[in-house]
Amino acid sequence: MAILIDENTRVVVQGLTGKEGSFHSLRNRAYGTNIVAGMTPGKAGQDVEGIPVFDTVASAVEETGANTSLIFVPARFAAEAILEAAESGVALTVCITEGVPVADMARVHSYLQGKGTTLVGPNCPGLISPGKSNVGIIPGEICMPGKVGLVSRSGTLTYQIVHELTQRGIGQSTCVGIGGDPVHGVDHIDALRMFQEDDETELIVLIGEIGGDAEERAAAFARDHVTKPVVAYIAGFTAPPGKRMGHAGAIVTGSSGTAQAKADALEAAGVRVGKTPTEVAELVQSS
């Protein structure tokens, strides 16, 4: 099992011929991921170390049976890349690109409602089901197969906590970096739902940070719908308080968005919250 990606995942990389695209795609392939195609407009017929390049995602899907896309294109092309992936019928598209304008993502978000494509990202490290498939930039060598499902807004903080788990011999079913942008695809609640339903996952680690109210909403969802144990970490207890402009944000969320408010909401929902990445790993170990 695992969620979203496994050994049946077949990846087309949008932006394969770029520097970051080729570096990470080849690492993903070396990990054992089925990287079956690349897509860069105008470069059809070329290949990157044997990975065939197509002009469109649609032709890549048709020729190679790709069911997942991985996006490394520049920010100004990212929204279109996600739409192209969705229209080409891939089940999952993972957008690593950072700096995508919010308005672009809001339109994409609206378009994807009711479509058959799940989006992870943008501005995210991607996801990995250790031992099966690695789609994105999470270093595969810090992970190991196991029973902990992990979801995080942050990239490098995810690596830190995965690393601490692995060093204790605690493996992971799937680690999902959902990205830190205001409008993104899969969120904490989606991941909690998928991990709850996943036979392989026995415990869930939820990593959040200051800002917004995603963690508060995830806490309520965990309380009402998750029976598996959940351990959380929130970054930003000592971060400088942001200056606030208007009232609209606070009216919408009804939350202060501080690390303490998030930790309190999670603990009230029965989620144990670690104070450091190391303590998170210890809490998981003692579960």
Next chain:
Amino acid sequence: MDLYEHQGKELFAKHGIPVPEGIVARTAEEARAATEQLGSKSVVKVQVQIGGRGKSGGIKIVGSAADAADAAAVMLEGGFKGMKVTRVLVEEQLPIEAEFYIAITLDRAAGDFLAMVSSEGGMDIEEVARTKPGALRRRHIDPLLGMHSYQARFLTEGLPADARTGAAEVLVKLYNLLKASDATLVEVNPLVLLADGRVVALDAKVTIDDSALVRQPELAELADSFPVDPTEARAKKAGLQYVKLEGEVGIIGNGAGLVMSTLDVVAQAGGRAANFLDIGGGASAESMATSLEVILSDPAVRSVLINVFGGITRCDLVASGILEALKRVEAKVPLVVRLDGTNAEEGRKILADADHERIIPKPTMLEAASEAARLAGVN
């Protein structure tokens, strides 16, 4: 990017949203002249990138040009809530019949925009939202469909009859502005009904999406008008996220989440972070070198903690960057370095081979944070 009120109002005017007549003043003398021009009475409003001005003396209603000059002098010389003030907005006084609240903001949870209108405008709108949710009308705006006039009619239905048409027009124009300017927030508090029946935006809070500034060159230029710390400006130019803090442990890390976590772990180890510095994804040797130069130029720094977990960032480049920086600037304080992730072994080897007297490698984040906190301590 948060705009000053006067910049927001200039945008409003471009989009046909009525605003009071106003003049920007950079000196007390200019505020005096502006008030004379406006009929010897005015409202003097401090221009800062935060809210809460009304409650903290940032808005003064004055009855003479001399009083305007005095009010402006206090604001310009004294600053506002610790922020430097470079300008005030001097506006005409208007006969207000009623005050409303009107805003369109990004709704992160819904992934769309949310328009909100309340007949109870003024300073305590959050309190209104909490205690009288019925007094605040809300509608989600699908970004693919835009705002429809029926939505504007619904949202403004709770306002006095003679304000509804004007307020609905403002609402539609605000959405057009939001879309055209890549704004994530447009808020007017208060929107007012005047004795003559006009509906006017008395305030303007506008936040522009930083990720969209590349395609909003005119708005991007406004960034030059905001006060910036020279060190922060230098870091920003190099693509680094730097925020100066109060402590003694200089922090460099990659990724906002890990850097925030590093700040927290240093605090738990008894240290205080001197800054937040995120070298970002895919950092180069050059950006690492600039980061160290920035941190080491801060006299408060007694030790530096470099905490990098490589994903898109390669630790070998980070290590080379540290050595490169130490050729350019002299490090008078110890650098505790912790590298993990992509090419970490290569990175650690580069540092080991260099055997620099100031570099202290540590294998884990916790140990590195404790060591950096200890080295920054008074003992």
